[in-house]
Amino acid sequence: MNTDIAFVQTETIPPSPPPSSAIGPSKWIKDNLFSSIPNTILTIVTIWLIYTVLMQVVPWVANGVWTTSSLTECREVLQGKTGACFSVLSERWNQILYGFKYPVDSYWRPNLALVLLAFAAAPVMFFDLPRKMLIFTALYPFIAFWLIWGGTILGPLVALLGFVAGGYTFKTLSMKSFAAGFFGAIAAAFAIWIIGGALIPETASENAWLSPVPSRDLGGFMLNLMLGVTCVSLSLPLGVALALGRQSNMPLIKGISVVFIEFVRGVPLITLLFVASVMLAYFFPPDSTVDLFLRVVIMITMFSAAYIAEVIRGGLAALPKGQYEAADSLGLDYPQAMRLIILPQALKISIPGIVNVAVGLFKDTTLVSVISMFDLVGMIRGPILASTEWNGVYWELLGFAALLFFIVCYGISQYSQWLERRLATDHR
Amino acid sequence: MSTLTDPPKESFRLSMLIYDTRYRSLTFQVIAALVLALSFWFLGNNLIQNLRAAGLNISYSFLGDTSGYDINQVLIDYDSQSTHLRAAIVGVLNTLLVAFFACLTATVFGVIAGVLRLSNNWLVAKVMSVYVEIFRNIPVLIWIIIIFTIMTAVLPGPRAFRGDNATSSMVLDLFAFTNRGIYIPSPQFESGLFASAGLNWLLVIAFLIGSWFATRRVAAWATAKQEKTGERPSTLFINLAIWFVPFVLLMLIMGLTWDVPALKGFNFQGGIKVGGPLIALWFALSIYTGAFIAENVRAGIQAISKGQTEAASALGLRQSRVMNLVVLPQALRVIIPPLISQYLNITKNSSLAIAVGYADITATLGGITLNQTGRAIECVLLLMLFYLTISLLISVVMNFYNNAVKLRER
Numbered sequence: 001m002n003t004d005i006a007f008v009q010t011e012t013i014p015p016s017p018p019p020s021s022a023i024g025p026s027k028w029i030k031d032n033l034f035s036s037i038p039n040t041i042l043t044i045v046t047i048w049l050i051y052t053v054l055m056q057v058v059p060w061v062a063n064g065v066w067t068t069s070s071l072t073e074c075r076e077v078l079q080g081k082t083g084a085c086f087s088v089l090s091e092r093w094n095q096i097l098y099g100f101k102y103p104v105d106s107y108w109r110p111n112l113a114l115v116l117l118a119f120a121a122a123p124v125m126f127f128d129l130p131r132k133m134l135i136f137t138a139l140y141p142f143i144a145f146w147l148i149w150g151g152t153i154l155g156p157l158v159a160l161l162g163f164v165a166g167g168y169t170f171k172t173l174s175m176k177s178f179a180a181g182f183f184g185a186i187a188a189a190f191a192i193w194i195i196g197g198a199l200i201p202e203t204a205s206e207n208a209w210l211s212p213v214p215s216r217d218l219g220g221f222m223l224n225l226m227l228g229v230t231c232v233s234l235s236l237p238l239g240v241a242l243a244l245g246r247q248s249n250m251p252l253i254k255g256i257s258v259v260f261i262e263f264v265r266g267v268p269l270i271t272l273l274f275v276a277s278v279m280l281a282y283f284f285p286p287d288s289t290v291d292l293f294l295r296v297v298i299m300i301t302m303f304s305a306a307y308i309a310e311v312i313r314g315g316l317a318a319l320p321k322g323q324y325e326a327a328d329s330l331g332l333d334y335p336q337a338m339r340l341i342i343l344p345q346a347l348k349i350s351i352p353g354i355v356n357v358a359v360g361l362f363k364d365t366t367l368v369s370v371i372s373m374f375d376l377v378g379m380i381r382g383p384i385l386a387s388t389e390w391n392g393v394y395w396e397l398l399g400f401a402a403l404l405f406f407i408v409c410y411g412i413s414q415y416s417q418w419l420e421r422r423l424a425t426d427h428r
Numbered sequence: 429m430s431t432l433t434d435p436p437k438e439s440f441r442l443s444m445l446i447y448d449t450r451y452r453s454l455t456f457q458v459i460a461a462l463v464l465a466l467s468f469w470f471l472g473n474n475l476i477q478n479l480r481a482a483g484l485n486i487s488y489s490f491l492g493d494t495s496g497y498d499i500n501q502v503l504i505d506y507d508s509q510s511t512h513l514r515a516a517i518v519g520v521l522n523t524l525l526v527a528f529f530a531c532l533t534a535t536v537f538g539v540i541a542g543v544l545r546l547s548n549n550w551l552v553a554k555v556m557s558v559y560v561e562i563f564r565n566i567p568v569l570i571w572i573i574i575i576f577t578i579m580t581a582v583l584p585g586p587r588a589f590r591g592d593n594a595t596s597s598m599v600l601d602l603f604a605f606t607n608r609g610i611y612i613p614s615p616q617f618e619s620g621l622f623a624s625a626g627l628n629w630l631l632v633i634a635f636l637i638g639s640w641f642a643t644r645r646v647a648a649w650a651t652a653k654q655e656k657t658g659e660r661p662s663t664l665f666i667n668l669a670i671w672f673v674p675f676v677l678l679m680l681i682m683g684l685t686w687d688v689p690a691l692k693g694f695n696f697q698g699g700i701k702v703g704g705p706l707i708a709l710w711f712a713l714s715i716y717t718g719a720f721i722a723e724n725v726r727a728g729i730q731a732i733s734k735g736q737t738e739a740a741s742a743l744g745l746r747q748s749r750v751m752n753l754v755v756l757p758q759a760l761r762v763i764i765p766p767l768i769s770q771y772l773n774i775t776k777n778s779s780l781a782i783a784v785g786y787a788d789i790t791a792t793l794g795g796i797t798l799n800q801t802g803r804a805i806e807c808v809l810l811l812m813l814f815y816l817t818i819s820l821l822i823s824v825v826m827n828f829y830n831n832a833v834k835l836r837e838r
Contacts, residue, residue, distance in 0.1 A: 266819035409565035
């Protein structure tokens with residue numbers, strides 16, 4: 001044994017901490033911002049860009065004036081400093097949101113409709129909520145219609161009764177025969193509508209509890225929301241029908257669907273809105289007056305139905321053939337197979353696409369300003385910017401409009417991503 | 429004991445129309461045809477009655493009448509004495525002009541943003557996702573109006589360029605950014621080989637196409653040599669020579685000069701005027717659609733599995749070669765179809781020109797002509813026909829392309 005060793009290390013030396021350049025924020029910065037010379041240049045240029053933008057925007061927002069009544073007063077308050085004139089938002093707030101003709105004392109009605117919309121949409125959007133809430137969702141269109149347009153409650157009530165009668169007829173008759181149920185339901189609904197419509201007295205609207213508001217008085221961001229919600233919800237069933245029609249092996253049905261879809265997808269929405277504003281009136285019975293809002297809803301619904309149909313067709317095509325064959329071998333007929341097996345899976349696949357279409361459609365509702373409807377953009381470009389007090393307040397107004405749309409659209413796309421994760425039931 | 433009897437002869441019952449799959453599809457189609465015919469009859473009948481009540485008829489003769497309005501941005505000769513048809517053609521050309529340039533720049537923006545979004549530089553990637561989210565979630569109409577406002581309300585008027593203490597000056601003495609539009613120098617040929625400028629330009633384009641074919645030949649020659657000897661000859665300088673020598677010679681022969689815009693009186697004269705509405709539409713469509721293309725590009729690159737990159741690295745390819753030879757060719761197959769549908773969207777969205785007064789087909793035929801002549805049905809139908817034709821043409825091209833690049837499996 002060698003005994004002249006003075007010191008023997010008996011325990012292991014504790015590991016020394018990594019150098020400061022290999023851990024923590026400094027490593028992160030080095031890896032993610034300055035990993036190479038091009039990266040460093042990119043980082044510096046980006047920081048400079050962000051700095052320039054912030055130096056413009058921050059003082060502009062921070063110095064913003066909220067309480068004056070015209071642009072010249074804003075300029076007096078600011079005394080040459082950079083600053084926004086947000087007073088236009090506070091002064092024209094109601095016009096921006098509701099348009100300039102909606103009766104002021106009735107603003108609570110669209111507000112209430114919006115709040116109720118949240119309750120109606122909740123069970124559709126979040127599956128954990130009690131299914132009973134869907135009853136309210138089914139009632140919502142009638143309530144919202146009555147709230148926003150006012151007038152007699154009998155109108156929406158008769159419409160609702162028609163649907164209830166149709167549904168009841170279908171439920172009882174379709175036990176025996178699907179066709180009998182289907183056509184019986186349509187007949188029952190129309191019977192109720194025609195009889196009910198005739199029974200409502202002409203003067204019912206005049207002394208109604210909610211004063212009637214004509215469609216042309218709707219405007220502002222409310223109009224965008226209404227068009228978006230109505231057209232998306234109407235175009236979903238139509239889109240499913242068109243997608244199934246395009247997949248059908250009946251040549252006539254398939255032909256109709258293909259021609260419709262390709263035609264609508266081939267033309268810009270503006271031309272369809274032109275149809276609504278100048279052409280569609282020629283196709284209604286001579287002595288009927290269909291108001292512009294309804295005509296626009298018809299055209300936008302057709303437009304988005306064609307796009308939704310294509311998205312759903314993609315979902316249908318993505319299903320393996322075995323699913324169709326399995327449904328057949330279980331002895332399900334076509335409506336059952338579609339309802340229970342095919343559509344739930346196909347719709348799940350198509351959700352991101354449908355949400356994309358919905359977001360796109362909501363953005364496209366601004367196009368109605370071109371056919372002189374006063375939606376948000378129409379209000380800004382028309383009455384507000386044309387007024388003498390606010391002539392020249394571009395950035396505040398356009399920025400606010402952009403912000404409103406961004407909040408809604410970004411929110412919807414975040415919801416869709418959440419839903420996609422939620423519905424991912426396959427094992428990966 | 430049993431006897432075999434014939435199965436009972438099936439007699440046709442009415443309920444078989446619904447319950448027998450042999451007849452059911454026929455029944456449904458007959459019903460559909462009836463409904464279709466009825467609704468067409470209903471709509472057509474209404475149309476005829478309404479037209480008669482309004483004293484109108486369907487006629488396209490108005491296209492030959494004098495239009496009586498001026499258009500500020502034209503590619504072909506046009507004045508207020510021209511016909512409505514010529515106004516429509518001006519509009520078609522303007523639509524195609526803005527759509528073409530917007531497609532080019534949107535692709536550039538989209539590819540840059542899409543690639544940078546995958547950058548390993550955290551800051552750049554974040555800034556690019558902010559760009560994509562902001563532009564995708566705000567209506568294109570608002571972008572068009574915002575940029576049009578910058579063009580008209582922020583840029584100085586021509587007056588600001590005048591005098592000794594001018595507040596604005598031309599960029600490089602060549603470009604003038606005014607609120608009436610951007611003035612850029614225009615190339616002119618002093619001793620063109622043809623009398624008309626158009627033919628001279630065609631000659632230039634013919635030369636460029638020739639150069640392109642020549643470079644294709646050079647590339648084929650280089651590949652052949654590489655396969656024979658294993659060495660790829662450098663083609664960079666040959667290609668540069670092919671592109672530039674004939675072009676520069678042609679320019680020298682034809683005497684290229686630049687007509688620089690200059691302030692004369694109250695406005696700029698000379699050069700090419702690119703109007704504010706055109707710039708607004710072009711730029712807004714580019715950045716808006718660029719955000720969508722960026723997402724397509726990102727998805728396309730991410731769709732290529734990591735194994736491909738690793739395999740290419742294992743073969744010893746350099747980083748740039750991995751991208752050029754392995755990832756991009758496969759990613760393009762994923763990127764191109766949605767890219768083309770974005771081009772279609774640009775063409776259709778260019779109809780928003782009417783909001784800023786750019787004279788595209790929607791603004792001329794669907795706007796002023798419609799209002800002047802009152803021929804709503806004819807104008808809207810022609811308008812739809814034009815867009816449908818463009819869409820179908822692009823779809824046909826896309827299908828050809830898809831078939832050409834389709835993955836051919838064993």
